[in-house]
Amino acid sequence: MASDGARKQFWKRSNSKVPGSIQHVYGAQHPPFDPLLHGALLKAAPKVPTTPVRAKRVSTFQEFESNTSDAWDAGEDDDELLAMAAESLNTEVVMETAHRVLRDHSQRRGQPALQEAPGPEQRLKPEAEPPSAPGDLRLVKSVSESHTSRPAESAGDAVPLQRSQSLPHSATVALGGTSDPSTLSSSALSKREASRLDKFQQLLAGPNTDLEELRKLSWSGIPKPVRPITWKLLSGYLPANVDRRPSTLQRKQKEYFAFIEHYYDSRNDEVHQDTYRQIHIDIPRMSPEALILQPKVMEIFERILFIWAIRHPASGYVQGINDLVTPFFVVFICEHIEAEDVDAVDVSSVPEDVLRNIEADTYWCMSKLLDGIQDNYTFAQPGIQMKVKMLEELVSRIDEQVHRHLDQHEVRYLQFAFRWMNNLLMRELPLRCTIRLWDTYQSEPEGFSHFHLYVCAAFLTRWRKEILEERDFQELLLFLQNLPTAHWDDEDVSLLLADAYRLKFAFADAPNHYKK
Known part of the structure; x- marks a missing residue:
């Protein structure tokens, strides 16, 4: 077995910066987190001060890189800890795991079309949780953007949500940190529920x-x-x-x-x-x-x-x-x-x-x-007319191409969105989806009036690809009045709500921010 001195030198060389070597990924943990090592490291780790320290403002990325490139270099005090932890590792297990990860990764990159989509019981249903702080908006944005940017699918060909789409933390914790949702069993989902x-x-x-x-x-x-x-x-x-x-x-x-x-x-x-x-x-x-x-x-x-x-x-x-x-x-x-x-x-x-x-x-x-929405149903229904106008203004900011396409083909928002406001999307979604939607509406402040506007905007832009492909007034209007949502489920509604929350976060408190 190698001596402690040799082991120290090994860890130093492993963590030193070599010109042309792979740079650290900002925001990652280095060395990678290992549950087997966690217990040993945690016992001897020095206490981290809890008082926040105000960081110096960095003007350029080069300065940032120079200040942080050695953030994870192992110091002299860490060498023995890492060496002690390494003794508990089984080399054969480590190497086999590494080879398996590399092999799976290369197969995914080389043969994406051959992967079989998991069955319905294996799909992970995401929770569209409202972020509790502005920083959490990244979670909602990543979910909604990954949903809207993927290729259009038929109603029955839903693509299961992958880990790269930033699953909510509660879902990850409940599933025990499983890295691949496609391997989840129904029992794991049952435990979460x-x-x-x-x-x-x-x-x-x-x-x-x-x-x-x-x-x-x-x-x-x-x-x-x-x-x-x-x-x-x-x-x-x-x-x-x-x-x-x-x-x-x-x-x-x-x-x-x-x-x-x-x-x-x-x-x-x-x-x-x-x-x-x-x-x-x-x-x-x-x-x-x-x-x-x-x-x-x-x-x-x-x-x-x-x-x-x-x-x-x-x-x-x-x-x-x-x-x-x-x-x-x-x-x-x-x-x-x-x-x-x-x-x-x-x-x-x-x-x-x-x-x-x-x-x-x-x-x-x-x-x-x-x-809360009685002005929707008074004489001339002024509440609905106002909300349809607000929807038109909102869509013109968030997706100008869709807005211009509707305008060029003389499709007016009142012709399709009046029903969305009058019936709260009940005629556009299956009843099971409406019930799930109302769970969120009742937990949102003014959910049926204020938040519903952002849901309608997200709902319209959800179909942007299909809308832009239509080149005829009649076909456009028929599509918007008969959207293919018959096979929607909770996952679709959760993604819709996540996108709506992102829009609300961006626009609700700054209504003139994106005006030209």
């Missing part, structure tokens, strides 16, 4: 739920078992205090059915006939048909919409409001039935008293949502 569910349950179990913490946790999606109670809390329907919730539910449900008893018979009066007739016509046109066309569901929706219209005479009933009932109803009823597909919920097995409570909860939560 179970861990998230446990966090929600612990937060909800306390005597007073921290709503701010609940919003942060909900931004990247809410687990199905706790989604009903979480939506009720985030919408402001239920109080944060656990002891007050039963009495609040009982009081609000009783209040809703008092409205039914007092107002619902007036649907046949001449003054309300037009409103009720329009509601009755619109409900069968809603989606999903498997849910809406069930007689019990139609009756529930008619009552909810009619009572809301009677109690809000400033706007009354407007087409588009009917779509906003469905997500709440489906989420609340899924608490009482086993439904794998939210588009095919069957209410026939739900007891009448449970259905009554779900109806009241849906009414109040929908009312809370509409309170």
